[in-house]
Amino acid sequence: MKVNIQSVNFNADQKLIQFVEQRMNKLDMFYDKVINSDVFLKVENTSNKENKIFEARVSVPGDSFVVKKQCKTFEEGADIAVASLERQLKKRKEKLRAHL
Numbered sequence: 001m002k003v004n005i006q007s008v009n010f011n012a013d014q015k016l017i018q019f020v021e022q023r024m025n026k027l028d029m030f031y032d033k034v035i036n037s038d039v040f041l042k043v044e045n046t047s048n049k050e051n052k053i054f055e056a057r058v059s060v061p062g063d064s065f066v067v068k069k070q071c072k073t074f075e076e077g078a079d080i081a082v083a084s085l086e087r088q089l090k091k092r093k094e095k096l097r098a099h100l
Contacts, residue, residue: 020041056082
């Protein structure tokens, strides 16, 4: 799966990019028809500690899933978002199996 990562309002270091790619590539284990994924890492200019936004769009044939999480760190956001996408992909796979 191809993972496109864009960082908004800051420069992401290589370690963070590798971490996000690793997490997103785990989605292939749950649904093998994933075409690509777009990840947006954003930093809001607020006094709130939870100012990091992790947004991911995963494209599958005929559909796409979008998850947006706001957390203290991008790593935490990535973990929560990937878990959510995992559930959505499993659900889609079950639906497709039911129609066969």
